[in-house]
Amino acid sequence: MHIDMPSRADIERLAAARDDLSITVYLPTSPIPVNDEENRLRARALFDEAISRVEQLADKQTARALTDDLYALLDDLEFWRDLGRSLAIFVTPSSVLEFRLANELTEYVAVADRFAITPLLRAVTFPQAAFVLALSQNGARLIEVSADAPAQEIEVPGIPPNAEAFLSPRSIGGRSPYGRIQGDEGRKVRLTQYARAVDHALRPVLNGESLPLIIAAAEPLSSIYRGVAGYAQVADEVIGGNPDDQSPAQLAQAARSVLDDIYAAELKELAEVFADLRGSGRAVSDLSDLARAAAMGALDTLAVDMGAVVPGFVTDDGALVLEDASSSVVPGHDALEEIARRALATGARVLALRRADLPDGVQAAGILRYAFISGRATN
Structure with a gap:
């Protein structure tokens, strides 16, 4: 494909x-x-x-x-x-x-x-893209998952080959060189050192990225790595178990299930933010308000019903002009799309969602950069 x-x-x-x-x-x-x-x-x-x-x-x-x-x-x-x-x-x-x-x-x-x-x-x-860190005591692999190419392993310069080699000549379960830690405590300390070394190797590779990083690891290494990770987009959900025997394609398949959960959580958060800001005038769903906000550059986030069509257009000053669907409407003049176009042009995030994923089942919903009344900004 x-x-x-x-x-x-x-x-x-x-x-x-x-x-x-x-x-x-x-x-x-x-x-x-x-x-x-x-x-x-x-x-x-x-x-x-x-x-x-x-x-x-x-x-x-x-x-x-x-x-x-x-x-x-x-x-x-x-x-x-x-x-x-x-x-x-x-x-x-x-x-x-x-x-x-x-x-x-x-x-x-x-x-x-x-x-x-x-x-x-x-x-x-929702682009179905992420990074997967397959991490075990036997080594670490960074897998790039995307919708437009097969999953592939990314070369990470300086990444430790495995935990034992990194901590050589002592095993990860033995005593420290100074004899201060041993057993389970020593093992945890050494795994933390190993995880930190992996994280430091990953930082130059992930610098500037914003995609989720999904950890594929067994406990306690999964939690240990999360505690030292410097990348801000580490996913809450992990791919459990030992990843050593899983191919990039298998890890990608598991990652897509995690991504589905991430996107579901984003939709829930969007609905909650919309509800919280509505009372202060910074969240609107009326199409006239959305058209005006788009023209003013006031939209921060816009979500539209991917299946809806609203015959009409938006004037240069942001007025919404609706047309009778039974009349001779110029094909392609969809007011909902025009609002989306203007929002895109001013740097807003624009989401095309199913109607059921929009707050209260509206045709569109917007979160504003600032509140306004009748086209005038308010403090």
Whole structure:
């Protein structure tokens, strides 16, 4: 399975792009090779739908060029042999960009003056990425887990080969050179020394990172390492037992279960923070307030319902203008997406969640950098 996870810069670039013929296609795909032809047939149906809409909006020459671009991708058999669980495609008369994603998205096709980004936001809201420290008395390994590549071991210069070699010539259960500790007490002291040496070797490698570090170790080494770790993002949950016989792929599988728990805890914390700040005016769910806050750069965190569409737009001064869904709405003009675009442009964290994960089941919820009333900041 091949995955191309978009970066925040990719999403911001797509969110800001404007072209009267912006084609957005999302489709679920199967990474299993036997389903290659089914993937292509499903894509062709969506491409044909997009082309039909383009033909109503563009001259014949432009429509033909866009058709050729889409079908050139369709005819690239190597591309269709190496997919993830979804495909996101963004096309204009001058560019074609695609991402193979790890999570399954719903079929979607649109032709508008901008790309639809909410499904793509869902793909990066919880990235399924982490580091795993597989730690035992026999050695330590740092494994990088990501959604866009197989798990792999990272070389860590200076990491102790094992506890016994690090503490040579005495065993970790023996007496100290000065005879002051022995037995279980001496073993704990020496394991602490070993864990600290591992941590010091890891620090230059993890410097500047923000992904969770999941410890895979048996007790007491797991707790000992946690007590000396200098990395701020050590996960509370561990992968228990001796990790020596587990491959990077097996450790990655266990890590993803831990990540699911981490993300569930983040959602719970988001709901609690929202509830705490609501009374002070620093948490809002009314779309008009959110639109105004986004225009003012007041949003710190925005969560939107990944399945909701609110026909309408946001004016330059942040006014929300809703449209009748039964009327002739310009495709792609989704007020919820426009709020998300503006929030992204001002550095806010934007999450695409399921409705059930949003506070009180609202369509969107925002935590503000500062409170405001009727567009004016308050202290």
